[in-house]
Amino acid sequence: MSIPNPISIPTPHIAHLTEEDYEHVYEPAEDSFILLDALEIDAQLIRDDQPTVCVEVGSGSGIASTFLTQLIGHGSSLVLSTDINRYACEVTQRTAKANQITLNPIQCNLLGPLSARLKGKIDILLFNPPYVPTDLEELNDTQQLRDIGGAWAGGDNGMIITDIVLNQLPDLLSPTGKMYLVTIIQNKPLDIAQRMQSKGLLCKEIIRRRAGRELLSVLRISRK
Numbered sequence: 001m002s003i004p005n006p007i008s009i010p011t012p013h014i015a016h017l018t019e020e021d022y023e024h025v026y027e028p029a030e031d032s033f034i035l036l037d038a039l040e041i042d043a044q045l046i047r048d049d050q051p052t053v054c055v056e057v058g059s060g061s062g063i064a065s066t067f068l069t070q071l072i073g074h075g076s077s078l079v080l081s082t083d084i085n086r087y088a089c090e091v092t093q094r095t096a097k098a099n100q101i102t103l104n105p106i107q108c109n110l111l112g113p114l115s116a117r118l119k120g121k122i123d124i125l126l127f128n129p130p131y132v133p134t135d136l137e138e139l140n141d142t143q144q145l146r147d148i149g150g151a152w153a154g155g156d157n158g159m160i161i162t163d164i165v166l167n168q169l170p171d172l173l174s175p176t177g178k179m180y181l182v183t184i185i186q187n188k189p190l191d192i193a194q195r196m197q198s199k200g201l202l203c204k205e206i207i208r209r210r211a212g213r214e215l216l217s218v219l220r221i222s223r224k
């Protein structure tokens, strides 16, 4: 019996990023890499659906948007990315260029001005959110500062920012749309799955991994 070869996509180059960049922008870490691994596991499914509109919220260094662009084939789909942090938008653009693709990140809060225009149109939505449980003051401060702290501070259960996107999700996804969401166990992924199911969406854990103190997983949320 032959075992099908999984599709293997090289990890984007990020050697151009400096320590100074990482003072302001999230440095790719285990949570970033598990998102790439989840996309790689689903690569055939994603390609078969021929996505036309893909969006990453909170692109940071741009590693995931770049990876997704390479996975689906540059030029065949629109890949949009946003980040609240202007340094992250600059760095995402540089990462794209260093990997011979083009990305034009939009600095805005979550989907910002795109939400209304992309209703029912998003085929792939990526979000590795600020998922660390913090108090509300830290969440509000970091969201206002729009700098590196905004990469992790997530408020109650680490879910305040993620929930804003999840509540919009049924309106955003196209008929074959899928969201890939990074979570840690403190975000209560089982609760997330139940809530998504109550909105008529399907939620499946694609991959789970322990990284130091974090138990990470990537959820795929899609229409049934």
Ligand SMILES: C[S@@+](CC[C@H](N)C(=O)[O-])C[C@H]1O[C@@H](n2cnc3c(N)ncnc32)[C@H](O)[C@@H]1O
Pocket: 026, 027, 028, 029, 031, 032, 035, 057, 058, 059, 060, 061, 062, 063, 064, 082, 083, 084, 085, 088, 108, 109, 110, 111, 128, 129, 130, 131, 143, 147, 150, 151, 152, 161
């Ligand atoms: C954990 S980092 C992930 C970065 C990158 N996607 C990765 O996987 O390495 C979270 C990112 O979300 C961004 N972010 C936080 N709050 C946001 C908001 N309200 N709107 C857009 N981006 C936000 C942060 O600036 C940061 O770049």
